[in-house]
Amino acid sequence: MRDDEIRRILTDANPWWRAAAAGTDPTVWTVDHRLLRDRSTHDLGFRPHVLDDIATGPVTDQLVVLTGPRRIGKSVTLIDTAAALCGRDDVDPRQIIHFPCDGMRDRDLRRALTLGRELTRSVDSDRPRPRVWLLDEVSGVPGWSSVLKAARDGTAVGDETVVATGSRWAGKEDIEGNLMAGRAGSGPGRRRRLLLPMSFRDYIAATRPELQRFSTIDPSRLQEPGVAAELDKVAFDVDAYDLAWQAYLTCGGFPRAVAEHSRTGEVSIGYMRDLAAWLRRDVDPDAAPESLPRLLDALAHRASSPLNIGSTSGDLGYHSREALDLRIRRLIASQAAVTCSRRKGDRLVPGTQAKLYLTDPVLAWLPSRLRAGLEPPDMTRLTETTLGVGLARAIDDLDEGRWVSGDTIGYTRTTSDKEIDFAPVSIPSAEGASSTVPLESKWVDQGWRGEARTIDGKYGSGILATKTILDTSHRVWAVPAPLLSLLLL
Template sequence: MRDDEIRTRLRENNPWWQAAAAGRDPDGWALDDRSLVSRKSFDLGYRSNLLHDVANGDVDDKLIVLRGPRRVGKSVLLKDTALTLCGRSDIDPRQLIYVALDGMTLADLRRVVRLGRELTRSMGERRRIWLLDEVTAVKGWTAELKYQRDNTPFGNDTVVCTGSSWDDSSNVKRDLMAGRSGERSNRRSRILHPMSLRDVLIATNRLNPSFEKVRPWELQSPDALRIVETLEPFVDELDLAWQSYLTSGGFPRAVAENHNTGAVSDSFLEDLASWLHRDVDPDAHDDSVPRLLSTIEQHCSSPLSRKTLAEELGYADGNGFDVRLNRLTHAYAALWCHQIDVDGNRKRGSQSKMYLADPLLSWIGPRLRSGIPSPDFTRLTEAALAVSVARAVDDLQTGRWESDDAIGYLRTGSGKEIDFSKVPIPSPSGVKQSVPMESKWVSTGWRAEARSIEGYFSLGVVATRTILDTSHPAWAIPAPIVALLLE
């Protein structure tokens, strides 16, 4: 892009500059902003607090990398953050620089940093707040921002970088986290996930869980027991809410559509399918991604036989199948669950499980392509719990989701599998081990599953459909209550 084109984009992306210079309301732009106006049709009041420290905290030299799946609301979150910043009396709106980097090159990014500061030169030495939307799509972006942080005033500014994927050529930790993400910045790498069950229940006024979540090693603690007993009268209601959640997932628009009309629209499912087709299998026919997602859902409760599934889906070899699976994880649409030992270490050479990162992704195939079987609620429950555990672990130690070691399954000496074995998690008092868990979506007959986990660990949780029983070493807790305990 030419400099004049970049200047035009910067002015268009930052309407609050002109408003502030003219003495007008710096918040007025929100009435015409496409992202915020579009949300009104699907707004249940849900707002992520993932950038609360940027919107409401000190303007310092923090750098945050925010990633997550497409259509989850990253751009809307940036606009919400901009709106809050524009309303603060201690900040001049001209300190705020938002830019949508779609379609830009590395050279364009370099000029954006230069021209953004030039266009706000009336702010002098005051720190800027940069909101760089979809910067991770620019190849080489981490090395460029490293240079800017090391050699220009950009290094003193607050910077938020967003993106919908990660790749091995962009070394965020090496280039941006080592001494370049601010003196007081915490949780420098963040993931905006779809709404949790708790978020959905609150947004839809179905139930307002007022209790605090517990950490993964506290699932059998006195606090957890108190919460479980408090929720016992709501087990049947939570079962219905859980089934609804397993149908709609947590993408904000999908939650609103399901709440308002009883179903997620085909148009939104097609949006998700288009995103995944572009990011995962752009050269294949249109039904490749729906079939891939359905295959993963059908096999998520057992380790993947990649060679067999590659042949079933028509890939020439297992390598092509592996590439697509890894693209799914890089797009935050799926996560790996590797086999681990009793200490939480990965067992090399073993087969791994894979779970889709939101229940709605499991419905893309059967909803958009005839002949693809509907998801099974037992498997959907296991996948949703895998995501809840992984998100809880990653919340306590940043990077665990992307490192594929937030969850793991264990194979006992007798050949039994424990869905989610113990994994080590840091705590203020030292390393803790998560409570092992089995997913068993049943209303009767849970003890056989419990004996396996009791025999190996002498404790644990069996996530059931409606059974609640804490009288044994392994507790039976309904799956939705487990999800509410964790996040």
């Protein structure tokens, strides 16, 4: 790419520079910005807080790698961050450099870092000022982490703030070695961050604000007496939470899907096709159009059991188990799925089959919406999946990097070969290492004591996620799934 092309991209992507040059309101561009205008058509007021510290804190010496699925709003979050920075009295808009990296090569990115500083050099007229680099979808640039490593090692970028986003991380990118080993800056914030679909807490805040949202609890402290007291306060309203939960399991947490479902009662077929297009691009680009719905259908209907790669690949008509394994690895890399491996104690059991959970309920609805003859997902499996994803996110919140390394949730088996959905795993705490409370998802509204025998016999405590039953008077508690989800995330 020629310098003039990169200069034009930079100029178009940073409309606040013009305001700075003209001495006008540095936030006036937000009125007509395309991404912000598009959001306004389906805006319920939800804003992720994943970059709040960048928007309000020091603008020096911090590196953040932000990952999340496509269509989740990473680009809009970068633009919101730029707008917040532009509104600060202590930041000159020319310090903010936003660069969309889709379709770029490593040398284009390297050149953009040079040209971005050159185009904003007027801000350094009285003294050098640090830049805030907002690099959107940089993970699509082969070798991007090496480019940033060189820039942070050998130029002023090493003392500045860099936010690098991406939707799909290539396994050959050594992000840890290139960017996290002594080069992430001295800022107090998390270096690796996730922007995932709205949680159930976010969903009810946007659509059912009358429902109480009590505080989240460390997953190792879910059965403390104070938690039981908080749950008792909302016992009268479990039916309302149940209805909200079923609605959430129907539309998921992609903000546009939530808005459409809230306004019309369903997610539009157009947006379903947008999501399918993203997944097909990242997961199965060379296959026939019906391949993706069949893949998601197979995974959604097998979610509550360890996935047999051999039999599933045969059912899908793949020529080998490696073909399915490749697609699963791409799903995980695209933040569309998370694994739940078998554990014994706190250790993974090598050579065993893992369960696979889609990271948002709406992905399980794509098959039946886009291809005739495929069955809708059932609420029982969706409940287990959504609780598992919520627990995985909660663990990553406590211990940075666990999600991307695949070291969050795990199931276990008893001596009689019965399965417990979510075994205890070690997490950090102020007192040292602790273990998460064991969880089992059944989504029943009667006979829960019989369902609790397995987890009781294995651990002598734990929580059974039910449909509407709340009972904290036994060693194993019965807690409605939506209330457990609120405790986790």
